[in-house]
Amino acid sequence: MSAVATDRVKFAVVVFPGSNCDRDCLNAVKGPLGQHVQAVWHRDAVPDDVDCIIVPGGFSYGDALRAGALAALSPVMESVRRAADDGKLVLGVCNGFQVLLESGLLPGALMKNTGLRFVCRDVFLRVDNWMSPFTLDYGPNQVIRVPVAHGYGNYYAPQADLDALEERGGVVFRYCDEHGNLDSGANPNGSLNAIAGITNERGNVLGMMPHPERACEGILGSRDGLKLFESMVKRVVALRG
Amino acid sequence: MKFHVLVHLKPDVLDVQGQAIREAVVGAGHGGISAVRVGKSFYLDVAADSDAEGRAEVARLCQETLSNPLLETFEIEQVTA
Numbered sequence: 001m002s003a004v005a006t007d008r009v010k011f012a013v014v015v016f017p018g019s020n021c022d023r024d025c026l027n028a029v030k031g032p033l034g035q036h037v038q039a040v041w042h043r044d045a046v047p048d049d050v051d052c053i054i055v056p057g058g059f060s061y062g063d064a065l066r067a068g069a070l071a072a073l074s075p076v077m078e079s080v081r082r083a084a085d086d087g088k089l090v091l092g093v094c095n096g097f098q099v100l101l102e103s104g105l106l107p108g109a110l111m112k113n114t115g116l117r118f119v120c121r122d123v124f125l126r127v128d129n130w131m132s133p134f135t136l137d138y139g140p141n142q143v144i145r146v147p148v149a150h151g152y153g154n155y156y157a158p159q160a161d162l163d164a165l166e167e168r169g170g171v172v173f174r175y176c177d178e179h180g181n182l183d184s185g186a187n188p189n190g191s192l193n194a195i196a197g198i199t200n201e202r203g204n205v206l207g208m209m210p211h212p213e214r215a216c217e218g219i220l221g222s223r224d225g226l227k228l229f230e231s232m233v234k235r236v237v238a239l240r241g
Numbered sequence: 242m243k244f245h246v247l248v249h250l251k252p253d254v255l256d257v258q259g260q261a262i263r264e265a266v267v268g269a270g271h272g273g274i275s276a277v278r279v280g281k282s283f284y285l286d287v288a289a290d291s292d293a294e295g296r297a298e299v300a301r302l303c304q305e306t307l308s309n310p311l312l313e314t315f316e317i318e319q320v321t322a
Contacts (some may be wrong), residue, residue: 066309073306098280102309109311156254156312190257 057094066099114190249280
């Protein structure tokens with residue numbers, strides 16, 4: 001095996017019992033993105049030299065109690081919290097988003113889809129904040145196509161929290177139609193304000209229900225998700241100076 | 242000592258499961274059912290020096306883990322074995 005090139009950005013993918021998108025994330029970073037990536041078991045800590053952490057989708061702990069609630073108590077989350085405090089980039093996708101909310105790293109909660117059904121299809125997203133470290137490579141209000149696959153994706157926050165989130169530009173992605181219009185038919189789960197992805201106040205933690213890692217290669221039907229990971233890499237490289 | 246905990250959605254949070262159940266049971270002929278709210282029920286065995294201490298521990302657990310305070314409220318009741 002060749003030594004890891006020191007100039008490559010280091011990603012870690014956290015693995016809980018019941019994670020099932022960890023391999024997709026590992027593959028997206030290793031393959032199309034071409035960066036270094038390692039899996040980190042939930043009982044271990046994310047190594048200090050890691051630049052970016054991905055909390056993947058799946059059904060951690062079988063969704064027992066509430067989606068993400070028990071994973072939030074896993075030992076690995078202490079190192080994820082520390083990395084977030086240090087300003088490192090943390091991306092939570094689907095169940096990973098639920099874990100970040102339950103951990104208090106992001107505001108709000110995800111409830112059962114209003115239609116009660118598990119929704120598994122491609123959706124269009126509007127990039128509402130194209131200046132976040134995760135969206136630098138997208139254009140203003142760019143519309144992208146990525147898949148969703150979830151039963152609990154209905155974003156909720158109390159009105160005051162929602163207003164604060166909107167005011168600070170914390171809503172990064174919204175569900176829309178192919179032209180970027182926010183009609184209710186485009187919202188797959190009933191999320192308030194058609195919210196699909198949000199960042200924390202500092203902007204270095206992103207949680208989103210859609211799966212960008214499943215849209216990184218032409219053979220998967222869309223490459224629109226790759227720019228998100230490329231944006232993360234650019235940000236890390238820029239900060240290295 | 243034993244405690245029973247009930248966790249349910251706050252009144253102002255739409256309970257889509259409860260709504261679906263109500264529509265289904267009304268359709269099945271239970272026309273008198275005007276509302277359904279779904280919750281979770283937990284029975285906990287707790288080792289503590291006093292009832293108050295046990296209840297306080299359960300309350301902390303409810304606040305931190307068993308409920309999501311944004312969406313849910315909880316009720317704690319001590320039960321005799």
